Amino acid sequence: MSKDHLLALDQGTSSSRAIVFHRSGRIVSQAQREFRQIFPQPGWVEHDAQEIWETQFAVARQALAESGLTAADVAAIGITNQRETTVLWDRRSGRPIHHAIVWQDRRTEALCAQLRERGLAEAVRQSTGLVIDPYFSATKIRWLLDHVKGAHIAAAQGELAFGTVDSWLLWQLTQGRVHATDVSNASRTMLFDIRHNAWDHELLKALHVPDSLLPQVHPSSHVYGETTLFGTPIPITGIAGDQQAALFGQACFKAGLAKNTYGTGCFMLMHTGGRFETSKHGLITTAAAQPTAAPEYALEGSVFIGGAVVQWLRDGLRAISASGEVQALAESVPDSGGVIVVPAFTGLGAPYWNVDARGAIVGLTRGSTVAHIARAALESIAFQSAALLQAMSKDAAPVVELRVDGGACVNDLLMQFQADLLGIPVVRPQVTETTALGAAYLAGLAAGVYRSQDELVALWREQRRFVPTLPRERAAERLAAWDHAVRQTVAP
Numbered sequence: 001m002s003k004d005h006l007l008a009l010d011q012g013t014s015s016s017r018a019i020v021f022h023r024s025g026r027i028v029s030q031a032q033r034e035f036r037q038i039f040p041q042p043g044w045v046e047h048d049a050q051e052i053w054e055t056q057f058a059v060a061r062q063a064l065a066e067s068g069l070t071a072a073d074v075a076a077i078g079i080t081n082q083r084e085t086t087v088l089w090d091r092r093s094g095r096p097i098h099h100a101i102v103w104q105d106r107r108t109e110a111l112c113a114q115l116r117e118r119g120l121a122e123a124v125r126q127s128t129g130l131v132i133d134p135y136f137s138a139t140k141i142r143w144l145l146d147h148v149k150g151a152h153i154a155a156a157q158g159e160l161a162f163g164t165v166d167s168w169l170l171w172q173l174t175q176g177r178v179h180a181t182d183v184s185n186a187s188r189t190m191l192f193d194i195r196h197n198a199w200d201h202e203l204l205k206a207l208h209v210p211d212s213l214l215p216q217v218h219p220s221s222h223v224y225g226e227t228t229l230f231g232t233p234i235p236i237t238g239i240a241g242d243q244q245a246a247l248f249g250q251a252c253f254k255a256g257l258a259k260n261t262y263g264t265g266c267f268m269l270m271h272t273g274g275r276f277e278t279s280k281h282g283l284i285t286t287a288a289a290q291p292t293a294a295p296e297y298a299l300e301g302s303v304f305i306g307g308a309v310v311q312w313l314r315d316g317l318r319a320i321s322a323s324g325e326v327q328a329l330a331e332s333v334p335d336s337g338g339v340i341v342v343p344a345f346t347g348l349g350a351p352y353w354n355v356d357a358r359g360a361i362v363g364l365t366r367g368s369t370v371a372h373i374a375r376a377a378l379e380s381i382a383f384q385s386a387a388l389l390q391a392m393s394k395d396a397a398p399v400v401e402l403r404v405d406g407g408a409c410v411n412d413l414l415m416q417f418q419a420d421l422l423g424i425p426v427v428r429p430q431v432t433e434t435t436a437l438g439a440a441y442l443a444g445l446a447a448g449v450y451r452s453q454d455e456l457v458a459l460w461r462e463q464r465r466f467v468p469t470l471p472r473e474r475a476a477e478r479l480a481a482w483d484h485a486v487r488q489t490v491a492p
Contacts, residue, residue, distance in 0.1 A: 003075035006444050007064065007234070008436035009056055011081040011165050012242065013102065016055040018063040019436045020074075023449050025459045027433065028069075031062035038099060043106040046099035049087045052165060053172045057229070064230065071230035076447035077173070078238030078439030080245035081165040083188045086140035088151065088213070089168070091161050094176050098148050100165070101140040108139035115139075120206060125278055127193045127200045129285030129297075131353075137164060138190035142207050155210050162213040164188065166239045173227040173236060182220040183295075184244035187287035192217070194287045195276050197295055220244070220289040221442040238443030240289040242435050243267045247298060248289040249438030250403040250429065251460040253453050258392065258399045259434070260385050262408035264311075265349070266303035268388045272396055273297065281391035282351025289438065291445055291453065299395055301350035301388035305343040307408040309377045312343065319370045327413050330375035338363040339376040340383075340485040348486070349384075351391040357489040363481075381408065382418040383482040389422055390479075401425045405434040412466075420470035421479060430461040 005028065010017040014037065019030040033055045038046040064071065084103035089096045101107070112132050115121075124132050134140070141162055145151045154160050163171065167181045186192040186199075191209065193200040197217065204211055218224065220240045226233045240248060243261065247269045250259040255273035260266055271288055276297055278285055288296040305312075310326050313319045320326055340362050347355035361373065389399060401424050408414060409428055419426040431437055444450045468475075 003073060003449070005067070005069055005074050006440040006449065007060060007074050007077045008440040008443070009060055009077060009079045009169060010242075010436040010439065011052060011056050011079070011169060013082045013104070016052065016059050017436065018056070018059040019433060019440070020063050020067040020069065021437065021440045023444065025431050025437060027431065029063045029067035031059040031066065033059050045102040045104045047085065047102055049089070049096040049100040049168055052100065053169065056169060057172070061230070071232040071234050074234050075449045076235045076237040076443040077227065078441075078443030079166050079169055079236065080240055080242050080435050080439035081169070081185070083164065083185060083241040083243070084135060084137050085165050086137045086144070087163050087165065087168045088141070088144050088148070088160055089171070090154070091159055094171070097151055097160065098144055101143065103135055105140065106134050108134040108143050111139045111142060115206070124190060124203065127195065127203065128187065128190050129194050129276070129278065130190050131284060132190070136188055136190035138203070138207050138209065141209050141213070145209070155213055158212040160213055161215070163215055166241070167215045170224060170236060170239070173229060174225045178225040180216040180218055180224055182222070182239040183217055183287045183290050184220055184241045185239065186217045188241060194285070194295065194297070197293070219291060219293055220248075221291040221446040223446055235447055236443070237446035238439050238441070240439060240442055243269055243300065244286070244289040244298070245438030245442070246405055246435045247271060247438070248441060249434030249436070250405065251457045252403065253457070256397050256399060257403070258389070259403040259405065262306055262381065262404060262406035262414075264306060264308045266306035266381065266385050267300065268385060268392070269298045269300050270392045270396065270399060271296070271298050277395065279391070279395045281394045282353055283388070283391055283395060289442060291442065299392050301391060303381070303384040303388065304346050304349040306381050306384070307406070309341065309343040309380055310408070312345070313374055313377055317370070317373070319374055326374055326378060327411050329371050330378050330413055333369070333371045333375055336376040336379060337368055337372040338365065339368055339372045340482060341373060341376040341380045342485050342489050343377065343380050344489045348489070351387055352486065354490055360485065360489045362485045362488060378411070378414050379417055382414060382421050383479070385418060386421040386479060399424060401427055403427050403429065405429065405432045415466045416469070419466040419468045421475055423468050423472055423475060425468070426466040427462055428464045428466075430463040
């Protein structure tokens, strides 16, 4: 293969990014642009889908220009995206019929409650691996059909298209020629049977969603089409939702390998191979990025407040003036002095799933300082992630090491404490932009840049390994104290 470069489009919740990678995984250039967050009323979150496309196209052109390359030098494009966010558009005009409803949006909770009351929870879980929640796309589609004038009739007549953000970008890049998605994004809609990699017609019927709306579903590494918008045609050959793309970018291809992304929240995924298993410990089952038509799965747990606790220290407590100062402040004391921060600002996610929990600081004494609180806040990220890994180890085989990425993984104090709690190595790779890298790898496989996943395993490089130093008895005591603090955040 003479072309050695791949273009990854990384469409996130707050910004659109593009990265040009060399086939070795090295970043050649990148560009990023934020876009508007729209809050029509409390609990509602929307994006302008047209603005998503315009910013994504702009940064793709910018990254390509800054790389010194042309479209003729790019072997393929890979797409990764914020998951669950829902777009409906007119097939003829290509225009959205409403703002995109974002994954964070909670407007459909009443509809979800009705579905639970109808006894659909177990059917949803057994087919999709998910719980009934506004988080996922299905009830967002229903809301749009019910509330946008003429949408229901237009959908019934086959005039509308539904897509998560990957499908919307693919439609735009191919100028309306391709309406498709990959299995990892389809698995987040609450309408996709991940056992058989097919839309679930019983769930579609239960939610009154016409199947004419739906994109075709392909493996994550697949020749979807090509775009001519950069001059020379470039094939689009990889698509995966952001967390599944990160798992792939970390070369977690086999059962038992796990990664944790430390962002505003934390998302931990463990590959479970070709076996569908529902969690008994508060996790969800999801489709992993799939290089072939063979189903592959992962267990997933999400922490609502991860790195956001550092933003709270900065903006709420004003303990620091910049996020980068938190490690120095936390390291100014030898430990947290018995202080524990439970950042349940918006409830607790997996494995607790308690929307009524509220944040708490426990263990305060006369000697407690802002440095102790800062250290405890940082440690809360590791405590919550440890709870996820404990749940995963109960559902499947114990994890032998945890690969990490995301903005907060550069914090050495946090990573060492994470290793101490877990009792296993925590490994940070040389390239921490694993979400975009995963999309590039998936595209490269289908485009022939890489011969096999074994080649990708060989490209993965460790930057630093954090080995546990805390005695296991002491770690167990710390985890027990955390569990006690969590129980105090929930009213009896």
